[in-house]
Amino acid sequence: MTDADFAFLAGLLRERSGLVIGPDKTYLLEARLSAIMRVHGFKGLEELAAALRMIRSESLIVQVVDAMTTNETSFFRDHAPFEKFRLSVLPALLKARAGQNRLRIWSAACSTGQEPYSLAMLLREQAALLAGWRIEIVATDLSERVLERARSRTYSTFEVQRGMPVHLLIKYFEQVGGDWRLKSEVGDMVEFRPCNLLGDLRGMGSFDLVFCRNVLIYFDQPTKRTVLSAIGRQMAGDGYLMLGGSESMYGVSDAFADVAGLRGVYRRADARPVSIFTPGGTAAPELAAARATIP
Numbered sequence: 001m002t003d004a005d006f007a008f009l010a011g012l013l014r015e016r017s018g019l020v021i022g023p024d025k026t027y028l029l030e031a032r033l034s035a036i037m038r039v040h041g042f043k044g045l046e047e048l049a050a051a052l053r054m055i056r057s058e059s060l061i062v063q064v065v066d067a068m069t070t071n072e073t074s075f076f077r078d079h080a081p082f083e084k085f086r087l088s089v090l091p092a093l094l095k096a097r098a099g100q101n102r103l104r105i106w107s108a109a110c111s112t113g114q115e116p117y118s119l120a121m122l123l124r125e126q127a128a129l130l131a132g133w134r135i136e137i138v139a140t141d142l143s144e145r146v147l148e149r150a151r152s153r154t155y156s157t158f159e160v161q162r163g164m165p166v167h168l169l170i171k172y173f174e175q176v177g178g179d180w181r182l183k184s185e186v187g188d189m190v191e192f193r194p195c196n197l198l199g200d201l202r203g204m205g206s207f208d209l210v211f212c213r214n215v216l217i218y219f220d221q222p223t224k225r226t227v228l229s230a231i232g233r234q235m236a237g238d239g240y241l242m243l244g245g246s247e248s249m250y251g252v253s254d255a256f257a258d259v260a261g262l263r264g265v266y267r268r269a270d271a272r273p274v275s276i277f278t279p280g281g282t283a284a285p286e287l288a289a290a291r292a293t294i295p
C-alpha cells in the first residue's frame with residue numbers, strides 16, 4: 001500500500017470515528033478489512049482506498065469504519081468500577097436525587113451490551129432500595145452491528161462466563177439452545193441507540209452518571225478533550241463520569257476533577273463538593289447510612 005493510500009484510510013477513520021492508527025498498523029487494516037474486501041471483490045487495500053476515493057459510498061465508508069472498531073467487552077468488566085458504582089456513586093446519587101426519584105445513566109460506547117446490562121443487573125439487585133424510582137439506562141455505540149447484537153440480549157456460554165457471577169446468570173438469564181438470553185426484567189431496562197461520540201451529543205439529554213470506558217484510548221489528545229467536554233455538557237452539574245482502567249483525565253481535560261479515593265471516577269470541575277463514601281476512607285454520616293442499606 002502506498003503512503004498516500006495509508007494516509008487516506010487513516011484520515012477517513014480519524015474523521016469518522018476518532019480512531020488513530022499509526023503507519024505500523026497496516027497489518028490491522030489488512031486483518032480487519034479483509035472480509036469487506038472479499039465481499040466487494042477488492043484485491044487489496046489499494047483497491048479499497050481507490051474505490052472509497054472515487055465513489056465516496058456512504059455505505060462502504062460505514063462498513064469500513066465499523067470493521068475497524070474494537071468491540072472487546074465483558075460483563076462486569078474490571079469488576080472494581082461496578083463496586084465503586086454500587087458502594088459509592090449510587091448512594092451519593094440516591095441521596096442527591098431523593099425527591100425526584102429519577103436517575104439517568106449513559107453507557108457511551110457500550111459495544112455488545114455487557115456493560116449496560118451489568119449496570120441493569122446491579123440495579124435490579126437493589127430493587128427494594130430503588131422502589132418508586134424511575135431509572136433510565138441509555139446505551140450507545142457508533143456501530144449498528146454491535147447494537148444489533150446487544151438488542152438480541154443473547155450471549156454465548158463463553159461470553160457469560162467472563163466476569164458474570166453465577167448467581168446472576170441463573171437469576172437473570174435463560175438458556176436458549178447453546179446460548180444464554182437475558183430475561184426481559186433486565187433487558188427492558190436498557191435502551192440502545194446509535195451515537196457517534198464525535199457528533200452532536202445535545203440530543204442525548206442530561207445524565208446523572210456516564211460510563212465512558214475503553215473508547216477514549218483510541219482517540220488522540222485533542223479528540224479526547226473535545227469528546228470529554230461534550231460529555232460534560234450532557235451531565236448534571238453534580239453527576240459522575242467513569243472512565244476505563246487505562247484511561248485518565250490527567251493532562252487531557254480540565255473539564256473534570258477526580259473524586260478523591262475513587263480512581264477512574266470524575267465529577268465536573270464546576271461541581272459543588274460533596275461527601276462520598278470511599279472504601280477505606282470516610283463518609284458523611286448520611287452517606288454511610290445510605291450505603292448500609294445496600295448489601
Ligand SMILES: C[S@@+](CC[C@H](N)C(=O)[O-])C[C@H]1O[C@@H](n2cnc3c(N)ncnc32)[C@H](O)[C@@H]1O
Nearest residue numbers: 017069072073109111142143196197213214215
Ligand atoms: C472496547 S469497546 C468498549 C466497550 C465497553 N465500554 C467496555 O469498556 O467494555 C469500544 C467501543 O467503542 C465504540 N466506538 C469507537 N469509536 C466510537 C465513537 N466515535 N463513538 C461511539 N462509539 C465508538 C466501538 O464501536 C466499540 O464498541
